[in-house]
Amino acid sequence: MRQNLPTRSNTPDLRDVIAAGTLTAVDRWLHEIPGSWRRSEQVDDLTDAEIRRLVALLTPQTARELFDSIDTPAVVGVLEVLPPVVAAGLLDALDDDRSAEILRGLDDDHRQQVLAGTGAVRSATLRGLLSWPQDSAGSRMNPDVASVSASMTVSDAIEAIRARAAETTLGEGDVLVTASPDHRLVGVVSYLDLVLSQPHTLIATIMDPEVVSVSALEDQEVAARLLADHDLSAVPVVHDGALLGIISADDVVDILEAEATEDAERQGGSAPLEVPYLRASPFLLWRKRIVWLLVLFLAEMYTGTVLRMFEDELSTVVALTFFIPLLIGTGGNTGTQITTTMIRAMAMGQVEMRNILRVVRKEVATGVLIAATIAGIAWVRALTLGVGEEVAITVAISVVVIVLWTSLVASVLPLLLNRLGVDPAVVSGPMITTVVDGTGLIIYFTVARLVITQLGAG
Amino acid sequence: MRQNLPTRSNTPDLRDVIAAGTLTAVDRWLHEIPGSWRRSEQVDDLTDAEIRRLVALLTPQTARELFDSIDTPAVVGVLEVLPPVVAAGLLDALDDDRSAEILRGLDDDHRQQVLAGTGAVRSATLRGLLSWPQDSAGSRMNPDVASVSASMTVSDAIEAIRARAAETTLGEGDVLVTASPDHRLVGVVSYLDLVLSQPHTLIATIMDPEVVSVSALEDQEVAARLLADHDLSAVPVVHDGALLGIISADDVVDILEAEATEDAERQGGSAPLEVPYLRASPFLLWRKRIVWLLVLFLAEMYTGTVLRMFEDELSTVVALTFFIPLLIGTGGNTGTQITTTMIRAMAMGQVEMRNILRVVRKEVATGVLIAATIAGIAWVRALTLGVGEEVAITVAISVVVIVLWTSLVASVLPLLLNRLGVDPAVVSGPMITTVVDGTGLIIYFTVARLVITQLGAG
Numbered sequence: 041m042r043q044n045l046p047t048r049s050n051t052p053d054l055r056d057v058i059a060a061g062t063l064t065a066v067d068r069w070l071h072e073i074p075g076s077w078r079r080s081e082q083v084d085d086l087t088d089a090e091i092r093r094l095v096a097l098l099t100p101q102t103a104r105e106l107f108d109s110i111d112t113p114a115v116v117g118v119l120e121v122l123p124p125v126v127a128a129g130l131l132d133a134l135d136d137d138r139s140a141e142i143l144r145g146l147d148d149d150h151r152q153q154v155l156a157g158t159g160a161v162r163s164a165t166l167r168g169l170l171s172w173p174q175d176s177a178g179s180r181m182n183p184d185v186a187s188v189s190a191s192m193t194v195s196d197a198i199e200a201i202r203a204r205a206a207e208t209t210l211g212e213g214d215v216l217v218t219a220s221p222d223h224r225l226v227g228v229v230s231y232l233d234l235v236l237s238q239p240h241t242l243i244a245t246i247m248d249p250e251v252v253s254v255s256a257l258e259d260q261e262v263a264a265r266l267l268a269d270h271d272l273s274a275v276p277v278v279h280d281g282a283l284l285g286i287i288s289a290d291d292v293v294d295i296l297e298a299e300a301t302e303d304a305e306r307q308g309g310s311a312p313l314e315v316p317y318l319r320a321s322p323f324l325l326w327r328k329r330i331v332w333l334l335v336l337f338l339a340e341m342y343t344g345t346v347l348r349m350f351e352d353e354l355s356t357v358v359a360l361t362f363f364i365p366l367l368i369g370t371g372g373n374t375g376t377q378i379t380t381t382m383i384r385a386m387a388m389g390q391v392e393m394r395n396i397l398r399v400v401r402k403e404v405a406t407g408v409l410i411a412a413t414i415a416g417i418a419w420v421r422a423l424t425l426g427v428g429e430e431v432a433i434t435v436a437i438s439v440v441v442i443v444l445w446t447s448l449v450a451s452v453l454p455l456l457l458n459r460l461g462v463d464p465a466v467v468s469g470p471m472i473t474t475v476v477d478g479t480g481l482i483i484y485f486t487v488a489r490l491v492i493t494q495l496g497a498g
Numbered sequence: 499m500r501q502n503l504p505t506r507s508n509t510p511d512l513r514d515v516i517a518a519g520t521l522t523a524v525d526r527w528l529h530e531i532p533g534s535w536r537r538s539e540q541v542d543d544l545t546d547a548e549i550r551r552l553v554a555l556l557t558p559q560t561a562r563e564l565f566d567s568i569d570t571p572a573v574v575g576v577l578e579v580l581p582p583v584v585a586a587g588l589l590d591a592l593d594d595d596r597s598a599e600i601l602r603g604l605d606d607d608h609r610q611q612v613l614a615g616t617g618a619v620r621s622a623t624l625r626g627l628l629s630w631p632q633d634s635a636g637s638r639m640n641p642d643v644a645s646v647s648a649s650m651t652v653s654d655a656i657e658a659i660r661a662r663a664a665e666t667t668l669g670e671g672d673v674l675v676t677a678s679p680d681h682r683l684v685g686v687v688s689y690l691d692l693v694l695s696q697p698h699t700l701i702a703t704i705m706d707p708e709v710v711s712v713s714a715l716e717d718q719e720v721a722a723r724l725l726a727d728h729d730l731s732a733v734p735v736v737h738d739g740a741l742l743g744i745i746s747a748d749d750v751v752d753i754l755e756a757e758a759t760e761d762a763e764r765q766g767g768s769a770p771l772e773v774p775y776l777r778a779s780p781f782l783l784w785r786k787r788i789v790w791l792l793v794l795f796l797a798e799m800y801t802g803t804v805l806r807m808f809e810d811e812l813s814t815v816v817a818l819t820f821f822i823p824l825l826i827g828t829g830g831n832t833g834t835q836i837t838t839t840m841i842r843a844m845a846m847g848q849v850e851m852r853n854i855l856r857v858v859r860k861e862v863a864t865g866v867l868i869a870a871t872i873a874g875i876a877w878v879r880a881l882t883l884g885v886g887e888e889v890a891i892t893v894a895i896s897v898v899v900i901v902l903w904t905s906l907v908a909s910v911l912p913l914l915l916n917r918l919g920v921d922p923a924v925v926s927g928p929m930i931t932t933v934v935d936g937t938g939l940i941i942y943f944t945v946a947r948l949v950i951t952q953l954g955a956g
Contacts, residue, residue: 074710076727077848108729198693205694231689235656236663252532268755269534271566271748273731289747290729296751297726300758301842307765308838308927309831317843318853322863329835329864330871336831337872341879343823348883355816358809364822365801365935372830373767373794373928377787380766380927384759385775390535395776405780406787413788414795421799425806469766469838469927470831477823 054082058093066097070105077316079106080114084319088121095122100133107134107142113315116145119154128157135209136162137182137285140169144179177263178256180295181277181285184208188243190226195239197229225251225276225283253278254287263287264295265389303387306463307380309336309470336470342478343368350485353495359427360488363435364481366421370414371442371480372473378403378450379467386454386464393459399451407447411440430492437491438484445483446476512540516551524555528563535774537564538572542777546579553580558591565592565600571773574603577612586615593667594620595640595743598627602637635721636714638753639735639743642666646701648684653697655687683709683734683741711736712745721745722753723847761845764921765838767794767928794928800936801826808943811953817885818946821893822939824879828872829900829938830931836861836908837925844912844922851917857909865905869898888950895949896942903941904934 052072057065073079083106086094095118098106107115107130119127119142131139131154143151143166151170155163165183172178186204188197204210227247237246252270254263256279263275267289274288302312311328313320320328347354354360382399385391391399415436422432450472454464489495510530515523531537541564544552553576556564565573565588577585577600589597589612601609601624609628613621623641630636644662646655662668685705695704710728712721714737721733725747732746760770769786771778778786805812812818840857843849849857873894880890908930912922947953 071708074728075847077846109727201690202694205690210690231693232659232663232668234693235689236660250529267748268751269567270532273747289731289751290725292751293726293747293754296754296758297846300754300762301846304758304762304765304838304842307762308835310835310839313839316846316848317839318848318856318860320860322860322867325839325860325864326867326871329832330868333828333831333835333868333872334875337824337828337875340824340827343827344820344879344883347820347823351816354819355813358813361812361819361822362802362805364819365805365826365939366795366798368823369798369801369826369932369935370791370795372931373791374787376927377766377768377791380762381768381771381775381783384762388535388755388759388774389533390774390776398776402776402778402780402783406783409780409784410788410791413784414791417792417795421802425802469834469931473830473927473931474827477827481823 054079054086054094055090058086058090058097061093061097063097063099063102066094066102070102076109076111080110080316081318083110083114084117091118091121094118095126095130098130103130104133108138111316112141112145113319115142119146120150124150124153125157127154131158132162135182136165136169136184137180137291140166140179143170144174172256175260176256177254177258177260177275177277177287178279178284180260180263180291181256181287182291183285184210185276185283185286186210187223187283188229190242190244190247192243193239194234194237194241194243194246197243198234198239201234223282225253225278225281227251228276230273251276255279256284260287260295261299264292264299267292268296269389299387303383303465306465307383307468309333309468332468332470336474339474340477343481346478346481346485350481350488353485353488356494357431357488357492359425359431360434360485362425362427363418363422363431363438364484366418367435367438367442367484368473368477368480370439371446371476372469374407374410374443375446375450375472375476376469378447379454379472380469382451382454383464383467386458391455393455396452396455399455400448403447403451404444407444410447411443414443415439430494431488434484434488434491438480438487441483441487442476442480445479446472449476449479512544512552513548516544516548516555519551519555521555521557521560524552524560528560534567534569538568538774539776541568541572542575549576549579552576553584553588556588561588562591566596569774570599570603571777573600577604578608582608582611583615585612589616590620593640594623594627594642595638595749598624598637601628602632630714633718634714635712635716635718635733635735635745636737636742638718638721638749639714639745640749641743642668643734643741643744644668645681645741646687648700648702648705650701651697652692652695652699652701652704655701656692656697659692681740683711683736683739685709686734688731709734713737714742718745718753719757722750722757725750726754727847757845761841761923764923765841765926767791767926790926790928794932797932798935801939804936804939804943808939808946811943811946814952815889815946815950817883817889818892818943820883820885821876821880821889821896822942824876825893825896825900825942826931826935826938828897829904829934830927832865832868832901833904833908833930833934834927836905837912837930838927840909840912841922841925844916849913851913854910854913857913858906861905861909862902865902868905869901872901873897888952889946892942892946892949896938896945899941899945900934900938903937904930907934907937 052069054069057069186201188200227249228251229243229247233246252266252272253276254266256277267275274286276283277285277287305312309332313328382391418439419432419436422435454467458464510527512527515527644659646658685707686709687701687705691704710724711734712724714735725733732744734741735743735745763770767790771786840849876897877890877894880893912925916922
């Protein structure tokens, strides 16, 4: 992952486009700012008055290009300052699934007003899409799918698709799905198959009857994972066996990207931001971060209690303090390495509860190798700090026990939480670090008591 | 991200299939074990003898289905135990891009032997693909792209595609790319467009001349990001303007998944595993983890030096020790939250060096809100531990300074490293934690010296 650094000079600003006030200026801007992110950022910077002037400059075509490319919060920001009828008109330029996604972003009142300004047929379709639960496959599908029946010939099918394409915009990458008259999904045919087949061939003979489909009520991530695992170009969405729509590969890319972002944010110990980082206000960042920070802070307070329990040891052998950050830091690092790797593997469907024994065996074996490597260095380090041989041995033994203990906790915790129905991605680096900090201190001082003569050890 | 737990009973084992020794058993197994991961795992568990017996049971069709679905290390494991000629025969069932990917996994000798067993034309194509740098768009593209010229009619184009499809397997989801006679890429047409157009229409009139393409030498992630940002169904790959191949959406899904996995692993403080987690041996896990663990351990040793510098303070006011894990823990958590969010935003192309001031302003403002929230609680906690008011004030002030200092360091470090050409994903949770541990201690004891009368403060 490396970014090149584009210069900002010479790239036209949307403000200048609005000031110029011509359709060509809009076209040029769309041509020169191709990326979704740059466009969203510039749209987001506009004042309400500028937004209204921009919208007046859009044709259905440029509206579609703009609103398909910028992110949903940016489109919602535009629609919120427009009269509902104008907003409804803009949505007419977009596909049903995209329109529904945007409508979900509006508050209830605004959404109803915009729907009221939309034609009856379209409004019914959109209400249908909005009725599926948020983040379900149904909420994400494109209902504008070309379906043909298995008994048609290729030329009949092409006629049917043409008729459908005249009414609505069909997704380009979509696989064509055949369904019998009661709209059950019975097979799939690609546009390529249609191009390659002779006109009189029956669809039934060229279709692939083994269709991988997803239920409309499933999470959208299940659909995405299906497409990824089976190298499909699209996943049909069904309910009670009947075909409802399709989720195509470019939607899957968006779903998987959003999932990876959410998991990354959770893993860093925050609640998911849900908006692009640069668009998040300090207050929003605070809100997304403070809950976990406080929970962890309260949990970490336990370390103070542990240390006070060992106050005598600490004042007798002050040198023990020198190794506190090193020991708990190493525990935290080991734990973070394990949980992040495991949680990613769980997200990809590679590790499940039934693998728990295999995981624990693997992690404890790895822990032995790691502990052996680090204990030696810790021992040498303790000696060079001039703290005496007993403290050095205490540190070396503690490293071994802490690494093994952490390996066990970090490998079991995500699987256990998942089993309890909790998203394992909440086992963030900060969380596992906090969990092993207190226990690490107990291990350290217990070892100290056993090893160091001054502390009453034999 | 939640996983359901499928039961293992009733799922056929590949070993049983091999024991049964029939083509139907293989078919049934492919049907009942649809997921890439389960299949790979079972293939990986086979002995050399079992692999050879399995290969004897494969038809070109089932070989394709099996090797397209299991992951590359699993296929490589199979090919390594086969005579080169048999391995070459198996590869013939696969697409060129998939074959090249697998060949890259073999060691040099084996690769040359397998290529020697492949027909001259195919071998030349594969050598061509292998000549592009690893992880480049060229190494990932499918050269089996149907190209037609802009001057053709739709019916000519369909004839050309049929002729091409008779020679090779065209990717279903691929967008058809038109190129002028010198093979320059001049536009793009979808299969759907061909289905919808009248036979006598000129390709030039239905093609979209604004093609987003990627240079073969670019990183594959650039191609993936282009497709994701522009909602394309495929990205053509060019070199010096000439069309070489295409990267389709299902490849992009794989590329982005691999990228997210790599970044997640780096963020957890490991080197990327490169194989699925359950397939990694403890020794491999050790190798991927120990380097960063040692680097961080050596860096963390610095905290011992800092604490020894403040040995007098520690023995005078032992209570100061109680808050060491809490303070450095909070610093580490704050830093981890910031770097993970930023690094994900950088991976998605949303944050760059030129945003540095905006990022720092945002993070410091957020830091002020967070510090204010936590300082109050820290102060109360210190009082309840009965350590006296001076230590309580020291802890509260230290929290504020540590959080602000961490906000600054954590927001600048990833951007700075990226500028220096280092992948910012190496700024893992463990790394930022280690960086702020030592400095956090210096802040803490400096504040203590200034506040606590016993330590000679005014």
